[in-house]
Amino acid sequence: MKIEFEVISKSQITDAIRNTFAEALKRQGKVQGNLQEKADRCKLLCIAKIDSEVAGIGAIKVKTGSDFSAQKACLPDLCNDFEWELGYLFTEPAHTGKGIGKNIARVLIEAYGAGNLMASTEIAANPAMLRILENFGFRQYGKPWKSAIHENYLGLFLRFQ
Numbered sequence: 001m002k003i004e005f006e007v008i009s010k011s012q013i014t015d016a017i018r019n020t021f022a023e024a025l026k027r028q029g030k031v032q033g034n035l036q037e038k039a040d041r042c043k044l045l046c047i048a049k050i051d052s053e054v055a056g057i058g059a060i061k062v063k064t065g066s067d068f069s070a071q072k073a074c075l076p077d078l079c080n081d082f083e084w085e086l087g088y089l090f091t092e093p094a095h096t097g098k099g100i101g102k103n104i105a106r107v108l109i110e111a112y113g114a115g116n117l118m119a120s121t122e123i124a125a126n127p128a129m130l131r132i133l134e135n136f137g138f139r140q141y142g143k144p145w146k147s148a149i150h151e152n153y154l155g156l157f158l159r160f161q
Helices: 015-028 035-041 076-081 100-112 127-135
Strands: 003-009 042-050 053-062 084-091 117-122 139-146 153-159
Touching: 003 100, 015 035, 015 042, 015 053, 015 084, 035 042, 035 053, 042 084, 042 100, 053 100, 084 100, 084 127, 100 127, 117 127
Parallel strands: 084 117
Antiparallel strands: 003 042, 042 053, 053 084, 117 153, 139 153
């Protein structure tokens, strides 16, 4: 079994990469809108492959500024301290528990370098993601809010550099 993690910068995004990324987001089922355009919001993408098949994705994307709002985490004063977000992390169900998500996060954070990062994730429904974020120095700030896409509550996680 060969695992590869490819980091792709915004200038290297092709239609084939957009399609791969969009298909993974569709399987994840937690992102709305034009999924093909989501790749274009990203500074960096990571596509993990096992034996040449997509096993997971992730990105450093433009922050979701509304996550800081009074309707969500209620931390508007911190919004300007962040430009980028670790997000779109998804591991194919057949490959969970193999460290794919953790390694996607690691290679993206390393490629991103120094600087503040934010993330938002489901609090109770996604304990693996909470552990990944905590392992990379993210901490939950503000109040949780109910997702507009599904029934779970989300939290804002911040990493200051």
